[in-house]
Each structure stands twice: as C-alpha cells, then as structure tokens.
Amino acid sequence: MDKTLMKGLRVLECVARSKSPRGATDIAVELGMSKSNAYRTLQTLVALRYLARRPDQPSYEPTAKLFELGSLVANRFEVKKLALPILQEIVKRTGENAAVAVLDGNEIVYVERVDSPNPVRSVVRTGQRLPAYCAASGKALLAYASDEVIESLEGTFEPFTKDTVTSVAMLREHLAIIRETGVAVVRGEWHPEVSGVAVPVRNSSGKVVASLAVSGPTERLKAPQIKICKEAGLWGAEQFRSLLP
Numbered sequence: 001m002d003k004t005l006m007k008g009l010r011v012l013e014c015v016a017r018s019k020s021p022r023g024a025t026d027i028a029v030e031l032g033m034s035k036s037n038a039y040r041t042l043q044t045l046v047a048l049r050y051l052a053r054r055p056d057q058p059s060y061e062p063t064a065k066l067f068e069l070g071s072l073v074a075n076r077f078e079v080k081k082l083a084l085p086i087l088q089e090i091v092k093r094t095g096e097n098a099a100v101a102v103l104d105g106n107e108i109v110y111v112e113r114v115d116s117p118n119p120v121r122s123v124v125r126t127g128q129r130l131p132a133y134c135a136a137s138g139k140a141l142l143a144y145a146s147d148e149v150i151e152s153l154e155g156t157f158e159p160f161t162k163d164t165v166t167s168v169a170m171l172r173e174h175l176a177i178i179r180e181t182g183v184a185v186v187r188g189e190w191h192p193e194v195s196g197v198a199v200p201v202r203n204s205s206g207k208v209v210a211s212l213a214v215s216g217p218t219e220r221l222k223a224p225q226i227k228i229c230k231e232a233g234l235w236g237a238e239q240f241r242s243l244l245p
Contacts, residue, residue, distance in 0.1 A: 011045065055197045097114070108130055135196065137213040138211075212240070
C-alpha cells in the first residue's frame with residue numbers, strides 16, 4: 001500500500017469534508033501527523049490544484065477541480081442509468097450496435113451498450129477501453145476536450161490500420177470537422193472492418209459528458225446507413241439532454 005498516496009488522500013478528504021477552511025496544525029492533530037508533514041502534503045495538493053490557500057489566513061479549502069471531478073463521476077452514473085432504453089431504440093432504428101462511452105484520460109470507456117440483432121456485427125463490451133483517437137466515440141469527446149488533453153496524445157498514436165490518425169495535427173483537422181458538423185464518422189481506423197458514427201452527449205447545461213455511438217461492419221456502413229445512424233444518434237443525444245441534470 002502506498003503510504004504517501006494514502007496520506008495525501010486522507011488530507012484531501014479532511015479538507016473536503018470540513019465546513020470551513022482548515023490549517024496545517026489542526027489537520028495534523030486530527031490525522032495524527034506531524035505539522036511539517038501535513039504542510040508538505042497540503043502544498044502538494046495546492047500545486048495539483050485540488051486545494052487553494054486562503055489569501056487572508058494560513059488555511060486551505062477545496063477548489064472547483066474537486067467539484068469538476070465529482071460532477072464527471074456523477075454524470076457517468078447518471079448516463080449509464082438512463083442509457084439502456086435510448087440505446088435499445090437506436091438499435092431498432094438502425095439495426096446496428098449502440099453504445100455510450102466516457103473519456104478517461106486518453107481512452108474511452110464504454111459504460112453501456114446494446115448489441116445489433118444482425119449475425120454479422122461489430123462487438124464492444126461494457127467496460128471495454130479503446131484509444132480515443134481512433135474511435136468515433138472518442139473523437140466525438142475529444143472534439144470538445146481541452147487543448148491540454150489533445151496535446152497529451154502526442155507520442156501515443158498507434159497505427160492500427162492505414163486510416164488511423166497518427167499525429168496531433170491530423171487529429172485536430174478531424175476534430176474541427178466534428179465540431180462543425182456535430183457528428184464524428186470513423187471508417188476503419190481501429191479495425192478495418194469496423195466503422196462508427198458518434199455524437200456528443202450533453203447535460204442540461206450544455207456540457208459534453210459522454211458520447212453516443214452507432215457502429216457496425218464497414219461494408220454495411222455506407223452512405224445511406226451512415227445517414228440513418230447519424231439521425232438516430234442525434235435523436236438519442238437529445239433524449240439524454242432532456243433527462244440529464
């Protein structure tokens with residue numbers, strides 16, 4: 001067990017649960033630490049922007065970063081809870097797989113999915129991870145991610161197929177088109193025989209919290225079917241937006 005990590009999390013929880021800002025001395029007493037140890041831990045958490053020091057006194061309070069992380073986790077649970085009936089309807093409309101994914105670092109994680117009834121279909125599993133840059137779900141999320149997230153992908157690109165994005169510059173071009181059209185279309189970038197269409201899922205305040213994708217065999221996802229998938233995906237995204245807090 002990593003004692004340094006445990007110490008940092010205990011200090012963070014102590015400050016987060018307090019109704020008022022906390023100083024190094026009272027944190028040290030409550031957690032049974034030395035004052036110098038508590039102070040060093042607090043400074044690390046300030047450097048990571050989880051805590052901020054009050055300008056008028058030697059005490060610390062949580063920043064909006066904790067709220068942001070908590071909101072992201074809450075949205076994941078909420079999206080998963082609402083997803084199943086929406087995905088089932090999309091499968092009825094398209095005949096293809098439908099799934100909801102969230103961004104986790106430079107990967108996407110599928111939090112819910114409904115399989116196509118077709119005997120020939122692409123396969124994704126709930127909990128499966130994929131690099132965000134080569135999946136429709138991932139690109140729909142990266143299109144609205146920060147520059148820091150995009151830049152962090154430099155050096156991580158793996159050419160799964162001849163069509164895989166292999167640089168930040170190339171990825172930025174794709175993301176600009178997605179922001180313009182509101183839809184990500186990926187053909188054979190992760191696997192040559194798998195293609196997908198994805199749209200961002202927004203909550204009631206307009207923040208992108210997930211992506212909704214329809215995927216299937218590349219041979220079947222040609223222009224007419226892609227149009228159907230786009231329409232179904234956009235319909236599904238609107239359903240989510242009307243239901244998410």
